[in-house]
Amino acid sequence: MKKLGIKEVVAIGIGTALFIVLTEVQVPIGIPNTALQPRAALLAFMAAVFGPIVGGAIGLIGHALGDAVFYGSVWWSWVFPEAVLGIIVGVFAKKYAIKEGGFDKKAAVLFNVVQVIGNAVAWILVAPVLDILVYAEPANKVFIQGFFAFLGNIIITAILGTLIAFGYTKIGAKSSSLKKED
C-alpha cells in the first residue's frame, strides 16, 4: 500500500469529522425514516479530491463513528458499503482534477457516472447482502431499503456533490485562479 502523506492524514481526519457532524443534517423527503443525506455528497466530494484511500477511510471511520455518537450503535452492514463507495469514487480522483481547477462538464459527467455506479454497488449490492448474511433479514425488505438509499444518495450527490466540486475547483485551486488577459 502507498504510504499516507501528510495531506492525506489530515484529510482523513478532518473529512471524517465533517462526515460525522453532517450526520445530523438530513433533508426529509416525506417518506418516514427516509431522508436525503448530504454527508453522502460530502463523501463523494472528498473521495473525488483526495483519492480512494482517503475516501474509503472517511466512509469507514466516519460512518462507524457517526452512527456511534448519534445513535449509540453501529450497523456494520451499512458501514462497509460506505467505504466501498468512497473507494470507487476515489479511484478516478486524478481524472476529475478538482484540486487542479480542471473540473469541467466532462469531468462532472464522469464524476456522476462513477458515483451512480459506486452507490449502486454499495447500496443495492453490498449493503443488502451483508444485511442478509449478518442479520438474516428478509431479502425483499433489505433490497427495497437499499434501493431507496441508493436513490437518495445519487440524487443528493448529483446535486450537492457536483456543485461543491464546481465551486471548489473555482476557488480552491489557487494556482489556476488567475485568468490570462487577452
Added chain:
Amino acid sequence: MNGRILTYEEKDTWIHRLSGVSKLIFFMAWSITSMMTYDTRVLVVMLILSLVIFKVSRTEWRQISAVFKLITVFMLINLIAIFLFSPNQGTKIYGTETVLYHLFGNYAITTEQLFYEFNIMIKYFTIVPAVLMFLATTNPSEFAASLNRVGVSYNVGYALAIALRYVPDVQDDFHQIKNAQEARGIEMSRKASLMDRIKNVAAIIFPLIFSSMERIDVVSSAMELRGFGKNKKRTWYSGKALQRNDYLVIIGATVFMIVGLVITYYDGNRFYNPFL
C-alpha cells in the same frame, strides 16, 4: 451545543484506566461475536454482561438516554418493517409453523416469527452498550497514542486523533453557519419545498466544506513545517503501556469470542432452534 452527541467523559474507574487499545479489541471481538451469532443463549448472555459493564463503567443514564430512546424507535420501526415485508421469515429459518393468531391474507402471527424478531432485537441491542462504553470511557488522544504503541502506523493513529479532535470544532463551525444563515431567513423545516430545502442545506454546507478544506491546508502545512512524518517513530504525551488489566481484558475478550462462536456453530447452524 452538542447535547445529543455522545462524548468522552473523564472518570476514574478501572474501565477508564484501561488502554484504548484493549477497549478497541474488546469492542471488535464483541462486534464480531454479535454479528456472527444468532444463538439466543449467547445473545442473552451478552445482553446481561452489557448491563454489568454499564454498572462498572459508571455510565450515567443522562449520558445515554437520548441515543437510547432514538435507537429504540429505530428498532421498533425495523421490527414492524420486517414483519410487513416477510411475516414468514421465522418459519423459513426455524422450519416449523405455530400460528398464534391469524390476521388477514398471508399475515399471521407465528411463534417462530416472534422468536426470530426477538432475536434480531437483542442482536441489535447487544452492540449498543459496547459502543456507548467505548465512546464514553476512551480518551481520544490516549487512544491514538496507544494504537501507535501496539504497532499501528502513527499516520493512522494521527488521522484518527485528528478526526476525534476536530469533531467539536467542525460542529461549532456548523452551528455558527447555520445560525447565521437562519438569521438571514432561510427555511429549514418541512414548510419549504424539496428543491428549496436542498438549496438551503447547500447554503450551510458550502461554507462549512470550504472552510474545512482550508483547515486541511492549514493543518497539514503546520504539520509539514514541524517535520511530521520525517522519522519512523514519534513520541506521545498521553501514551500508556499495556498493563495487567489490559492483558486480562484482551485475553478475556478473545476467549469470549471463541467460546461464543463455538457454542453458536456447534450444531452446524448459527440459529438456536427451540422448536425442534
